[in-house]
Amino acid sequence: MSRKNMVAICLILVSAVYAKSSLEGNLKQALRIYRVKSNPKIIEKTTKGYGEVQEKADILSYKMNLTSSQHDVLLFLEEKYRSLGLELVSERHSIEEVSNESSSRKIAVYEVEIRFRGSMVQIIDFLESVRMQEACMGICNMKIAVDDFGVADCSIKLISAGNGY
Amino acid sequence: MKKYAVNLKKCYKKETEKKLFKANIALIISLFLAIFIGAADISAAAYIRSSLENKYVSVSAESEKSHNSNKAYIDMVNEHFHKKTIEKSRIKAVEDIMLNQAEAVEIDEIECGMEQFSIHGRSGEYSEIMKYSSIVDDLMEAPGDVVVEGIHVENKYGYEEYLFLLSGFWESEDSR
Numbered sequence: 001m002s003r004k005n006m007v008a009i010c011l012i013l014v015s016a017v018y019a020k021s022s023l024e025g026n027l028k029q030a031l032r033i034y035r036v037k038s039n040p041k042i043i044e045k046t047t048k049g050y051g052e053v054q055e056k057a058d059i060l061s062y063k064m065n066l067t068s069s070q071h072d073v074l075l076f077l078e079e080k081y082r083s084l085g086l087e088l089v090s091e092r093h094s095i096e097e098v099s100n101e102s103s104s105r106k107i108a109v110y111e112v113e114i115r116f117r118g119s120m121v122q123i124i125d126f127l128e129s130v131r132m133q134e135a136c137m138g139i140c141n142m143k144i145a146v147d148d149f150g151v152a153d154c155s156i157k158l159i160s161a162g163n164g165y
Numbered sequence: 166m167k168k169y170a171v172n173l174k175k176c177y178k179k180e181t182e183k184k185l186f187k188a189n190i191a192l193i194i195s196l197f198l199a200i201f202i203g204a205a206d207i208s209a210a211a212y213i214r215s216s217l218e219n220k221y222v223s224v225s226a227e228s229e230k231s232h233n234s235n236k237a238y239i240d241m242v243n244e245h246f247h248k249k250t251i252e253k254s255r256i257k258a259v260e261d262i263m264l265n266q267a268e269a270v271e272i273d274e275i276e277c278g279m280e281q282f283s284i285h286g287r288s289g290e291y292s293e294i295m296k297y298s299s300i301v302d303d304l305m306e307a308p309g310d311v312v313v314e315g316i317h318v319e320n321k322y323g324y325e326e327y328l329f330l331l332s333g334f335w336e337s338e339d340s341r
Contacts, residue, residue, distance in 0.1 A: 002188055004188055004189070004192050005188060005191065005192070007192070008191065008192045008195035008196065009195070011195060011196060011199045012195050012198060012199050012202075014199070015198075015199040015200075015202045015203050016202065018202075018203065018206070019202045019203065019205070019206045022206055022210060023206055023209065026206075026209055026210050026213050029213050030213050033213070050228060050232045053232055053235045053236055053239070054231075054232070054235055056235075056239055057235035057236075057238050057239055060238070060239060060242055061238075064242070096245075098241060098245050099241075100237045100238075100240075100241045101237075104234060105234070105238050105241075107238075107241055107242060107245065107246075109245050109246065120263050120264070121264075123263070124260045124263055124264065127256060127260055128260070131253055131256060136242070136246055138246065138247075138249075138250025138251065138253075139250060139251050139256055140249055140250055140251065140279070141251070141276075141277060141278040141279065142251075142259075142276075142277050143274065143275070143276045143277075144263065144274065144275045144276075145273065145274040146271075146272055146273055146274070159246060159249050159250055160246075161242055161245060161246035
């Protein structure tokens with residue numbers, strides 16, 4: 001076999017290998033497009049699903065913007081129990097930053113253990129004021145003890161999640 | 166003899182020239198073939214790319230990526246916030262219990278967690294505890310699940326007083 005023939009065979013082999021590897025990817029794409037085009041319902045459904053998830057994430061992100069700063073959360077709580085006339089006994093705070101591999105976004109989880117004294121009605125008012133629809137703030141557990149004079153000693157563990165930056 | 170040798174040489178030369186010509190043709194054809202395969206593949210890729218931009222095909226890798234990121238975000242908040250907080254309707258039920266104080270029953274302590282709630286209280290009448298238990302049962306989100314866990318009798322100023330403990334489990338998320 002002459003050198004020229006060897007060169008020719010090598011050329012064909014190289015081009016065949018190149019064509020095989022890139023065509024495989026292209027064909028897969030083409031097949032997907034064909035499937036999607038032949039069944040427009042799939043694409044409608046997927047786009048709708050994607051839209052719903054996007055909307056949910058946007059609402060969540062908006063809600064969490066309201067509780068993004070620990071200071072804001074604490075000032076909000078302070079204002080609430082002060083305006084209701086509850087007597088603060090103690091407060092304990094902790095912050096945890098959470099991030100996920102597949103999401104570039106981070107969230108900050110604040111825990112507030114708060115203990116105060118007051119009447120049942122005041123405590124119920126407080127519970128109602130922190131039960132906000134528009135913010136990610138919730139109660140993890142609570143304990144209300146009432147003494148002989150009708151004064152309630154209430155300890156609540158609140159959790160709020162905010163967008164971490 | 167010499168004449169024959171010259172003829173043979175001529176013949177041989179002709180033959181090798183013929184072979185060389187064939188080999189060159191084969192080389193040119195294979196070159197064209199290689200170029201053709203490459204060109205066909207590039208044009209196929211270009212066609213697919215152009216049709217990918219078609220408005221029908223919005224499910225591109227980009228939107229899929231952002232979709233996955235959104236999903237991960239929702240899951241993250243769910244895991245670190247929603248799963249750790251008591252549902253609003255349950256807090257409402259506890260508030261109702263705090264407001265709805267039966268006449269013959271005094272509440273000492275109410276505890277409410279993610280899965281369970283309990284009420285410590287006292288009453289002068291045994292039957293009032295049962296009545297109160299059914300009131301709590303009505304108010305709670307877990308009908309039929311409120312149980313009287315224990316009753317303890319205490320003598321206070323010469324009167325008998327019943328200390329009781331009611332408790333119940335919230336219905337799990339799956340069963341609802």
